[in-house]
Amino acid sequence: MFRTACNSQERAKCLLSIDKLSDVKFVVSLSLHESTTEKFRMVIPAHRFLLAIASPVFYVMFCGILAERNNYIDLSDCDYQGMMEFLRYIYTEEVGFNGDNISQLIYLAEKYMIPSLTNRCILFLREHLDSSNIFCVLKHSKLIENKSLWRSCWKFIDKEAKDVLESSEFFEMDRSDLIELVKRNTLNVKEIELFTAINKWAANQCKKLGLDTVERRQILGDDIIDNLRFPVMEENEFNVVKSTNLLTKEKTQEVLNNFADSRWPIRFLRHKRQYDSSSQRRTLYHRGQILDIFD
Ligand SMILES: *[C@@H]1O[C@H](CO)[C@@H](O)[C@H](O)[C@H]1NC(C)=O
Numbered sequence: 001m002f003r004t005a006c007n008s009q010e011r012a013k014c015l016l017s018i019d020k021l022s023d024v025k026f027v028v029s030l031s032l033h034e035s036t037t038e039k040f041r042m043v044i045p046a047h048r049f050l051l052a053i054a055s056p057v058f059y060v061m062f063c064g065i066l067a068e069r070n071n072y073i074d075l076s077d078c079d080y081q082g083m084m085e086f087l088r089y090i091y092t093e094e095v096g097f098n099g100d101n102i103s104q105l106i107y108l109a110e111k112y113m114i115p116s117l118t119n120r121c122i123l124f125l126r127e128h129l130d131s132s133n134i135f136c137v138l139k140h141s142k143l144i145e146n147k148s149l150w151r152s153c154w155k156f157i158d159k160e161a162k163d164v165l166e167s168s169e170f171f172e173m174d175r176s177d178l179i180e181l182v183k184r185n186t187l188n189v190k191e192i193e194l195f196t197a198i199n200k201w202a203a204n205q206c207k208k209l210g211l212d213t214v215e216r217r218q219i220l221g222d223d224i225i226d227n228l229r230f231p232v233m234e235e236n237e238f239n240v241v242k243s244t245n246l247l248t249k250e251k252t253q254e255v256l257n258n259f260a261d262s263r264w265p266i267r268f269l270r271h272k273r274q275y276d277s278s279s280q281r282r283t284l285y286h287r288g289q290i291l292d293i294f295d
């Protein structure tokens, strides 16, 4: 079997997951989602030498002063298929994943420090952004600290803002990302639609935390609410805002006064968000101040 393999990739492929010459076994569960009591354990045979030359983490694990002597290594942070695909990449540079199961590979690539695999995942994610996975990818982009993927996510959110805000994934958005979102000048969405989505996000958050929906104002806080641009709404749209009771009386009055006389001082920004597909400049505003400009 080994004799017919004509290059190193083919030779390594012959070794993948067979016991022959194996000197280490990974013990993983069949699925991460099984209940812990009845986890079905699987054993994956591997080869220290191959792992150590692919990953500095395995190198230390097998060759360092505190080298692992145990031949069986229990892994509880990945499942059989995830580990198999990860090893397949190490042995053969081939790997199979899709939008639903890429997380484990990104995790393993980071944990064992294999940047070429991380890059492969990034390229895939960048080409497969859609409104159902965008917040998940945004989280990944922060986890792996890839600024360019992070920017691609925000560009996508700008462009598809309406769809993104209507997706159920939107409810999973972190509060810190929501602050980022509401500060964006370049969202392709009407202010009233943005308001409605954020109000729903807050109501959902209250539900999750077992709070009354009255608490939405506290959940959002001034840093989100004050970055909404009520003055750009039509008056009938602002009536919708009023009916939610999200704004304090004082802020509501401020907006109404400003509708009546635009010279009235107001804390909210008064210019519409502008999506411009041709523009590479992205500007963030906060209380009328330009915070950050990047390409
Ligand atoms: C992801 O799912 C595909 C299709 O079921 C499968 O071929 C692939 O091995 C899976 N990858 C991982 C990392 O689980």
Ligand SMILES: *[C@@H]1O[C@H](CO)[C@@H](O)[C@H](O)[C@H]1NC(C)=O
Binding pocket: 118, 119, 120, 122, 123, 145, 146, 147, 148, 149
């Ligand atoms: C982000 O990922 C891309 C594509 O893999 C890569 O070319 C780039 O160097 C990465 N940037 C950072 C800061 O890691």
